Structure formats: structure tokens, C-alpha cells
Amino acid sequence: MDLSSVLASPSYGKAAETYKKAVTVAAAAAGYAVVARTMARELLPDEVRSAARWAASVVRDRILPRPKQRRVKTLYIGRASELSGHGDNRLFWDARAYLATRIDPRAEGPLIVATGAGGGGAAQPQAPLLLSMVPGGSATDAFLGVEFTWRLVTVSRRDKDDGDGGRPSALALTFDAEHTDVALGEYLPFIMAAAEAQRRQDTALKIFMNTGWSWHGISHHHPATFDTVAMDPALKNAVVADLDRFIKRREYYRRIGKAWKRGYLLYGPPGTGKSSLVAAMANYLRFNLYDLDPSHVPSNSDLQRLLLGMAKSILVVEDIDCCFTAKSRESVAQYPYITYDDADDAEDDDASDSSQDPKPKIACVSGAPTKEEGITLSGLLNFIDGLWSTSGEERIIIFTTNYKDRLDPALLRPGRMDMHIYMGYCCWEAFKTLAKNYFLVDDHALFPEIQELLEKVEVTPAEVSEMLLRSEDADVALQGLVEFLQDKEEGTKP
Numbered sequence: 001m002d003l004s005s006v007l008a009s010p011s012y013g014k015a016a017e018t019y020k021k022a023v024t025v026a027a028a029a030a031g032y033a034v035v036a037r038t039m040a041r042e043l044l045p046d047e048v049r050s051a052a053r054w055a056a057s058v059v060r061d062r063i064l065p066r067p068k069q070r071r072v073k074t075l076y077i078g079r080a081s082e083l084s085g086h087g088d089n090r091l092f093w094d095a096r097a098y099l100a101t102r103i104d105p106r107a108e109g110p111l112i113v114a115t116g117a118g119g120g121g122a123a124q125p126q127a128p129l130l131l132s133m134v135p136g137g138s139a140t141d142a143f144l145g146v147e148f149t150w151r152l153v154t155v156s157r158r159d160k161d162d163g164d165g166g167r168p169s170a171l172a173l174t175f176d177a178e179h180t181d182v183a184l185g186e187y188l189p190f191i192m193a194a195a196e197a198q199r200r201q202d203t204a205l206k207i208f209m210n211t212g213w214s215w216h217g218i219s220h221h222h223p224a225t226f227d228t229v230a231m232d233p234a235l236k237n238a239v240v241a242d243l244d245r246f247i248k249r250r251e252y253y254r255r256i257g258k259a260w261k262r263g264y265l266l267y268g269p270p271g272t273g274k275s276s277l278v279a280a281m282a283n284y285l286r287f288n289l290y291d292l293d294p295s296h297v298p299s300n301s302d303l304q305r306l307l308l309g310m311a312k313s314i315l316v317v318e319d320i321d322c323c324f325t326a327k328s329r330e331s332v333a334q335y336p337y338i339t340y341d342d343a344d345d346a347e348d349d350d351a352s353d354s355s356q357d358p359k360p361k362i363a364c365v366s367g368a369p370t371k372e373e374g375i376t377l378s379g380l381l382n383f384i385d386g387l388w389s390t391s392g393e394e395r396i397i398i399f400t401t402n403y404k405d406r407l408d409p410a411l412l413r414p415g416r417m418d419m420h421i422y423m424g425y426c427c428w429e430a431f432k433t434l435a436k437n438y439f440l441v442d443d444h445a446l447f448p449e450i451q452e453l454l455e456k457v458e459v460t461p462a463e464v465s466e467m468l469l470r471s472e473d474a475d476v477a478l479q480g481l482v483e484f485l486q487d488k489e490e491g492t493k494p
């Protein structure tokens with residue numbers, strides 16, 4: 001069918017008629033709408049028109065989905081503690097320290113850069129560079145899927161003559177208000193914990209030694225870490241896991257009403273790394289060490305004072321077998337400075353404080369035996385349990401000995417020392433740690449021979465370390481070690 005016959009057909013004529021009518025109606029409706037709007041504008045008062053607009057918006061809001069409104073919340077963290085009324089607000093400094101690790105140095109805009117405190121608190125050449133926002137600047141951070149925006153704000157205090165005008169005085173933390181619980185319950189506590197961990201890292205550790213009833217501290221720079229201590233890897237992992245678990249259990253110890261303390265007994269031949277492990281534990285936890293020499297503690301009351309004078313820390317008593325024994329009173333002559341419990345007394349240790357024990361203890365102070373009250377093993381353990389149960393701070397006690405079999409059974413009873421750690425002769429795994437420490441090598445042509453020899457020969461990690469130290473050339477040092485082990489095997493070396 002061509003175009004002329006389509007136009008001439010009756011069905012086309014009907015459709016064209018219908019279309020014309022529709023156009024006429026639409027034009028009339030549009031005209032009425034314009035007229036109605038004009039009339040409404042001219043005839044209806046403003047109040048009626050705005051009421052109509054409001055009604056229309058209510059209907060629209062009810063029927064049509066609207067994009068969700070974002071309510072933001074801002075927390076101001078002032079530099080000064082507004083609530084306690086005095087001093088610095090630690091949270092302000094914690095947040096600034098935390099932000100220093102989150103600021104992107106490549107981001108646009110100016111930043112403040114300064115040196116952080118290294119080792120002893122004073123700025124040191126190797127101290128890290130810390131970034132900070134300039135006043136008015138902002139930084140964003142994401143935590144648990146929530147976006148947080150930080151701004152450093154300056155509150156002008158020109159009206160107050162406190163010499164503080166113009167310094168940044170608060171951090172403003174802005175986030176979606178529906179995440180307020182995350183901000184207060186998780187994000188800020190996380191920041192405080194991170195800052196505390198960093199503070200510990202930056203603070204030089206100390207080791208304290210006792211003279212009489214007072215402690216004297218010096219810096220503790222022992223380089224041992226869990227990476228450098230050579231020991232069975234499974235045992236090492238177990239020690240690290242035990243420390244981690246202990247540190248996280250503040251609430252648990254509080255709930256069961258026990259002192260937040262953990263006891264470790266390290267035993268093994270001389271030179272197997274007991275002192276190195278103590279140092280590694282201190283470095284890992286960033287705890288100060290208190291090295292107690294019981295021979296310098298005249299009485300239980302002096303011991304009490306020493307224990308009360310300790311902060312969160314590790315208390316070490318080395319060579320405990322030389323300090324306390326239950327063997328016999330004849331032993332007094334052998335260990336002249338210390339008071340001894342009888343084995344029978346030790347059984348009652350839990351029930352009574354030995355300082356109130358009516359039986360006279362033999363105390364030998366400064367080599368002069370007297371009948372005065374003296375320090376006892378039960379006194380030490382009871383004091384520790386009693387005194388530390390109220391402090392609420394975590395403490396670790398470590399006893400070391402070369403001779404576990406000489407120890408007072410009271411010390412070995414379950415519940416006294418939580419973990420007994422045997423530091424033994426150098427095994428293959430321990431040797432690999434030492435080789436890595438000294439030469440940064442994981443493998444060497446002499447390793448198979450050394451492995452075979454270590455299975456047959458008893459050698460301490462201290463002896464192996466000494467051989468490895470003899471040359472900076474790994475080939476030379478390892479060859480020297482092979483010869484040393486062969487001599488031992490043949491019995492030509494003690």
C-alpha cells in the first residue's frame with residue numbers, strides 16, 4: 001500500500017480525527033492550568049498558598065522515598081581538661097600522637113613536622129619525624145567502616161590573659177551521629193590504647209636493684225628480643241602467647257579477686273639463655289625489671305616495702321636455689337644471708353603469713369647470724385599474693401635457677417609458678433636463630449654437618465654464640481664451630 005492510498009483510507013481518517021480532538025483537549029487543559037495558577041496567585045492569600053505548599057510537601061514526603069538525611073556529631077577534645085578542671089587532657093595528646101601516624105604526607109595542604117621523643121624522652125637524632133595538622137587543617141580516618149574527620153581548632157582566648165591565645169586548643173572529631181557508640185566505645189579507647197603502646201615503646205626501660213629496702217634504677221638496654229633468643233620455637237610461641245593472654249586479662253583477675261600477676265620459673269644449665277629470655281620478655285612488654293637480691297633484704301617488712309615500691313613491672317629473682325632452700329638447717333652455713341623454711345613449714349604457706357610465724361627463723365644479715373625475723377620463701381610468695389592483689393596493675397615474677405631439683409617444693413607446687421620453662425642445650429632450631437642473628441643467613445653448606453653434630457653433642461647457646469662471634473666471615477666462624485663441636489664429640493673439649 002502506497003502513501004496516497006493510506007491517506008485516503010477510512011481508518012486513517014478516524015485516527016486523524018481522534019488525534020485532533022486530543023490535541024485540542026490538551027491545549028485547553030494547559031490553558032486552564034495557567035489561568036488557575038494566575039487566578040490562585042491573584043485571588044488566594046499568601047497563608048492559604050503556603051498551607052497548600054506544606055500539605056503538598058507532606059504528601060510528597062509520605063509517598064516518595066527521600067535520600068537519607070545525614071546527622072553529624074562533633075566531639076571537641078580540649079587540650080586542657082575541662083572536666084577535671086586542671087591539667088592537660090591526655091586524650092588530646094593521645095589523639096594527636098595517633099593522628100601523626102595517620103596523616104598522609106602526600107595530601108594537599110600544609111602540615112606541621114616535628115621530631116618525636118626517642119629513647120629517654122629527649123629529642124634524639126634517630127627520633128622519628130611526627131606530622132601534625134596546622135590549626136584549621138583536617139584529616140580523615142576510617143575505623144570499623146566508619147569515617148571520622150578530625151580538625152585542629154583554635155579557640156581564641158584573647159579575653160583571658162592566660163598567655164595561651166592563638167594556640168590550637170581542641171581537636172574536633174566529626175562523624176555520622178548514628179555511629180556515636182562506635183566513636184565513644186571503640187574508636188577513642190582504641191586511640192588511647194595505641195598511644196599508650198607507643199609511649200611504652202618510646203620510654204627507655206630501666207632495671208632496678210635493691211639495696212636494703214630501696215630500689216636504685218639504671219637504664220636497661222639489653223638487646224634481646226623474642227626474635228634473637230635461641231630456643232625451641234614451639235616453646236617460644238607458647239611463652240609469647242601466655243604473655244599476650246595475661247596482659248589482656250585485667251578484668252578477669254579483677255573479677256576473680258586475685259592479684260594480676262603471672263609467675264615463670266626459668267631453669268636450665270648456665271649459658272642457655274635464661275637472662276636473655278628475661279630481657280626479651282621485658283622488651284616485649286616494655287616493662288621495667290626489678291632484680292631482687294634477697295641477700296640484701298634484712299627482713300620481711302623491708303621486703304614488703306620493696307614490693308610496694310614496684311610499679312607495673314617484672315620482678316626477677318635470679319638463682320633462686322641459692323636464695324631459698326628447704327633442704328635443712330645445715331644449709332644455713334652454705335647460704336649465709338638467708339632464712340630457710342622447713343619443708344613442713346612450706347606446706348602451710350598458703351594458710352598463714354610467715355612473718356607472723358611464732359617459730360624463730362634463722363636470719364643471717366651481712367654475714368652475722370642473728371635470731372631476728374628474716375626473709376623467707378613463703379614470706380616472699382605470700383607478700384606477693386597479698387600486696388599485689390589490691391594494686392590492679394599487672395606484674396610478672398620470674399625465678400631463675402640452674403638447679404630445679406634443689407628448689408623448695410613449696411615453689412614447685414601447682415599454682416605457685418604458672419609456667420616452668422626449660423632452657424636447654426642448643427638444638428638445631430636454636431642454632432638457626434643464632435646463625436640468623438650473627439650472619440643473617442638461613443642456610444649454609446656447613447649446616448647439615450652442624451645439625452648432625454648438635455644431635456650428638458651437648459653445647460650451650462652461649463658456647464655457640466661465642467664461636468660465631470670469633471669471625472665476621474660466616475664461612476670461617478661456622479668452620480670454627482664445626483671443629484669445636486667435633487672436639488666436644490671426641491671428648492677433647494669439656
Ligand SMILES: Nc1ncnc2c1ncn2[C@@H]1O[C@H](COP(=O)(O)OP(=O)(O)OP(=O)(O)O)[C@@H](O)[C@H]1O
Nearest residue numbers: 228229230269270271272273274275276461462465
Ligand atoms: N638461648 C639463647 N639465645 C640467644 N643467646 C644466648 C642464649 N643463651 C645464651 N646466649 C648468649 O650467651 C650469653 C649468656 O647467656 P645468658 O646469661 O642469657 O644465660 P643464662 O642461662 O642466664 O646463664 P646463667 O645461668 O649463667 O645466668 C648471652 O649474653 C647471649 O649472648
